[in-house]
Amino acid sequence: MARLVMKFGGTSVGTLDRMRAAAARVKAEADAGESVAVVVSAMAGETNRLVDLAAEAGAGAPETRDETDVLLATGEQASAALFAMILRGTGLKARSWQGWQAGVQTTGAHGKARISDFDGAALGAAIDSGEVAVLTGFQGMTEDGRVTTLGRGGSDLSAVAAAAALKAGRCDIYTDVDGVYTTDPRIVKSAHRIDRISFEEMLELASLGAKVLHTRSVELAAAKRVPLRVLSSFVELGNPNPGTLLCPEDQIMEERIVTGVAYTRDEAKITLLGLPEVPGTAAKVFACLAEADINVDMIVQSPARGGEHANMVFTVSMGEVERAKAAIIAAKEIISFKDIVADEDVSKVSVIGLGMRSHSGVAHTMFSALASKGISIEAVSTSEIKISVLIRSEYTELAVRALHTAFGLDA
Amino acid sequence: MARLVMKFGGTSVGTLDRMRAAAARVKAEADAGESVAVVVSAMAGETNRLVDLAAEAGAGAPETRDETDVLLATGEQASAALFAMILRGTGLKARSWQGWQAGVQTTGAHGKARISDFDGAALGAAIDSGEVAVLTGFQGMTEDGRVTTLGRGGSDLSAVAAAAALKAGRCDIYTDVDGVYTTDPRIVKSAHRIDRISFEEMLELASLGAKVLHTRSVELAAAKRVPLRVLSSFVELGNPNPGTLLCPEDQIMEERIVTGVAYTRDEAKITLLGLPEVPGTAAKVFACLAEADINVDMIVQSPARGGEHANMVFTVSMGEVERAKAAIIAAKEIISFKDIVADEDVSKVSVIGLGMRSHSGVAHTMFSALASKGISIEAVSTSEIKISVLIRSEYTELAVRALHTAFGLDA
Numbered sequence: 135m136a137r138l139v140m141k142f143g144g145t146s147v148g149t150l151d152r153m154r155a156a157a158a159r160v161k162a163e164a165d166a167g168e169s170v171a172v173v174v175s176a177m178a179g180e181t182n183r184l185v186d187l188a189a190e191a192g193a194g195a196p197e198t199r200d201e202t203d204v205l206l207a208t209g210e211q212a213s214a215a216l217f218a219m220i221l222r223g224t225g226l227k228a229r230s231w232q233g234w235q236a237g238v239q240t241t242g243a244h245g246k247a248r249i250s251d252f253d254g255a256a257l258g259a260a261i262d263s264g265e266v267a268v269l270t271g272f273q274g275m276t277e278d279g280r281v282t283t284l285g286r287g288g289s290d291l292s293a294v295a296a297a298a299a300l301k302a303g304r305c306d307i308y309t310d311v312d313g314v315y316t317t318d319p320r321i322v323k324s325a326h327r328i329d330r331i332s333f334e335e336m337l338e339l340a341s342l343g344a345k346v347l348h349t350r351s352v353e354l355a356a357a358k359r360v361p362l363r364v365l366s367s368f369v370e371l372g373n374p375n376p377g378t379l380l381c382p383e384d385q386i387m388e389e390r391i392v393t394g395v396a397y398t399r400d401e402a403k404i405t406l407l408g409l410p411e412v413p414g415t416a417a418k419v420f421a422c423l424a425e426a427d428i429n430v431d432m433i434v435q436s437p438a439r440g441g442e443h444a445n446m447v448f449t450v451s452m453g454e455v456e457r458a459k460a461a462i463i464a465a466k467e468i469i470s471f472k473d474i475v476a477d478e479d480v481s482k483v484s485v486i487g488l489g490m491r492s493h494s495g496v497a498h499t500m501f502s503a504l505a506s507k508g509i510s511i512e513a514v515s516t517s518e519i520k521i522s523v524l525i526r527s528e529y530t531e532l533a534v535r536a537l538h539t540a541f542g543l544d545a
Numbered sequence: 546m547a548r549l550v551m552k553f554g555g556t557s558v559g560t561l562d563r564m565r566a567a568a569a570r571v572k573a574e575a576d577a578g579e580s581v582a583v584v585v586s587a588m589a590g591e592t593n594r595l596v597d598l599a600a601e602a603g604a605g606a607p608e609t610r611d612e613t614d615v616l617l618a619t620g621e622q623a624s625a626a627l628f629a630m631i632l633r634g635t636g637l638k639a640r641s642w643q644g645w646q647a648g649v650q651t652t653g654a655h656g657k658a659r660i661s662d663f664d665g666a667a668l669g670a671a672i673d674s675g676e677v678a679v680l681t682g683f684q685g686m687t688e689d690g691r692v693t694t695l696g697r698g699g700s701d702l703s704a705v706a707a708a709a710a711l712k713a714g715r716c717d718i719y720t721d722v723d724g725v726y727t728t729d730p731r732i733v734k735s736a737h738r739i740d741r742i743s744f745e746e747m748l749e750l751a752s753l754g755a756k757v758l759h760t761r762s763v764e765l766a767a768a769k770r771v772p773l774r775v776l777s778s779f780v781e782l783g784n785p786n787p788g789t790l791l792c793p794e795d796q797i798m799e800e801r802i803v804t805g806v807a808y809t810r811d812e813a814k815i816t817l818l819g820l821p822e823v824p825g826t827a828a829k830v831f832a833c834l835a836e837a838d839i840n841v842d843m844i845v846q847s848p849a850r851g852g853e854h855a856n857m858v859f860t861v862s863m864g865e866v867e868r869a870k871a872a873i874i875a876a877k878e879i880i881s882f883k884d885i886v887a888d889e890d891v892s893k894v895s896v897i898g899l900g901m902r903s904h905s906g907v908a909h910t911m912f913s914a915l916a917s918k919g920i921s922i923e924a925v926s927t928s929e930i931k932i933s934v935l936i937r938s939e940y941t942e943l944a945v946r947a948l949h950t951a952f953g954l955d956a
Contacts, residue, residue: 281643
């Protein structure tokens with residue numbers, strides 16, 4: 135009997151009626167002979183409500199993240215219990231499992247714990263006996279028995295981890311979109327669902343701005359080779375709902391150079407002006423940012439020309455601009471620079487595709503497409519399967535549309 | 546260092562502000578050198594909300610009591626986490642403990658589980674190290690790791706069980722009244738708080754209609770000899786708040802014949818008319834009620850007079866009247882009676898006091914006081930320390946006032 139993990143997010147279990155619709159999907163899979171483990175999020179809005187309550191109760195206390203986890207965990211616990219009841223109403227055998235009951239062991243980093251061990255034996259035995267297991271997403275237990283949560287996107291991670299622990303044939307992530315798209319359909323009308331995408335491409339897409347899955351879940355699925363499917367919980371049961379399958383790249387048949395176009399406005403550009411033209415200057419800058427625990431993404435160093443000083447451009451995530459500036463200004467004596475300028479009015483637009491490995495000319499196509507629309511490129515970064523450019527924010531939609539067309543994704 | 550258990554009910558933790566007031570009491574005890582374990586209920590209204598949700602989700606399912614327990618348990622879990630956060634804000638060390646973490650083992654009777662084992666070692670070590678333990682009331686875990694709840698009044702039971710497991714010097718039950726009263730102060734203006742009451746008397750009071758504590762908690766406190774104090778969480782901290790101490794009777798100094806007057810409208814009278822005057826008739830009636838799992842309280846058998854048939858009167862709790870009637874009517878052939886009449890318009894009024902053991906004449910005083918007000922007695926039942934009478938419901942308040950006066954409780 136094949137094992138299947140089905141994960142339903144907050145909007146998919148947002149009301150008892152939504153839960154009933156989700157339960158009907160579980161019933162269909164179980165009736166088709168699958169051994170099913172379900173992973174549920176808290177009902178939509180509940181986690182935010184609890185976060186606010188924790189903030190109010192914890193005000194003035196030195197540290198409350200562990201107790202915030204105990205509080206937040208009630209959201210998924212309630213969902214799992216209600217979902218199990220509803221499943222029983224469909225005639226299935228079912229029971230809820232909390233993280234601590236299912237053996238989801240985590241690190242003690244409350245609020246952003248990592249799963250350190252997940253023994254699927256008990257859960258596996260339960261589902262193989264014909265009982266649907268409804269597991270609370272987002273949470274686990276430390277070695278010394280305290281409740282933890284895994285952070286935003288943690289329920290997807292729970293689902294992938296459960297699928298790996300159960301050696302499930304597939305992990306279906308039911309959500310409010312019907313799959314992964316070639317780009318944001320709010321920007322490009324001709325954007326379309328991707329049938330299959332490799333883990334690597336999805337990892338780039340997710341880290342470059344696509345919101346549908348968190349990178350942590352994709353990483354884990356890739357590492358454990360868990361086929362992961364993203365599909366809609368809003369398509370009527372019985373209607374076609376293929377979603378997007380994330381799989382190892384050897385299972386991708388289609389010939390594509392570029393699979394998708396992503397963008398993010400969440401990066402800011404910082405320019406350091408008037409740096410001395412001596413070896414080790416860049417090292418000093420990034421040492422000081424690393425010490426402040428700030429991730430740097432794109433880097434462009436302009437060499438000095440004819441007696442002038444050098445400049446340096448790099449990007450950090452929007453939320454860390456002020457900290458980055460402060461860290462560098464604090465080290466002004468050591469780094470020795472004339473001025474620092476932060477610019478939040480930029481976007482990063484990226485094209486991603488496995489085909490780049492074997493096809494040259496992708497950068498040429500990309501830069502030409504942008505140039506033909508009059509869009510200047512302020513920085514570039516590349517990996518084996520993606521090229522990202524930093525542009526003025528106001529050109530974001532124009533750039534995304536131009537690239538979607540240029541790489542033949544409109545079809 | 547003495548150990549103390551402090552229990553706060555739903556209204557005492559009904560808002561974060563109420564929790565802060567409760568936390569200030571905990572802080573005062575901890576600062577005075579007590580090792581404190583706190584037991585909390587769900588925030589007022591939360592359990593009812595969850596019960597409704599469970600009813601809606603479980604509609605149509607054959608059995609959902611185990612999952613209802615998982616759902617209900619979130620109420621206390623949230624309270625405990627929030628309370629622990631607030632305690633930390635006062636400068637105390639604190640953490641929450643769920644039933645399964647604290648070793649509260651119960652039977653598997655979901656919704657009305659009994660505590661079968663409570664190993665207080667971990668909890669005791671925690672509080673002796675100077676950390677306040679905030680335990681979720683109302684819940685525990687079965688031997689095979691499922692969450693259970695203890696039924697209404699379960700948080701008091703958790704508190705008494707914790708006090709017993711910790712060998713605490715006292716268990717303080719903070720509630721919305723300032724102690725146990727000689728009778729219901731809404732009926733008798735001169736009703737007053739009792740300073741000390743024996744477990745036995747309290748057990749009678751609770752089972753005869755006093756709402757302040759459930760009999761299960763008093764029974765456990767009596768069995769484990771845990772001094773139990775009921776006091777108000779609404780008296781300003783620092784003001785006198787002695788409450789009522791429940792203790793073994795050898796610690797009661799005061800000389801009292803009657804300690805309190807209780808009443809309940811929750812019983813109904815059933816009359817069986819025209820029973821044959823043959824041995825074994827009563828046995829048949831009560832066998833058939835026992836089979837239907839119906840508890841009978843008061844019983845009066847009127848013997849036949851001069852060729853007439855005998856009648857029988859008994860009382861059952863209001864909620865079981867219809868089932869009791871149905872059970873007897875179904876056995877009409879076997880019992881052989883002429884008619885059955887149910888009367889819900891009755892009250893049971895009781896006087897309770899240890900002094901009855903050594904003082905005669907209590908029944909005489911009671912019946913005279915009622916007779917002087919023109920109140921007829923329809924049935925009587927007695928134990929070593931109480932006398933109960935069944936009267937017309939409309940006389941309830943009059944009877945309670947008359948007895949409060951007759952036994953010198955107005956002073």
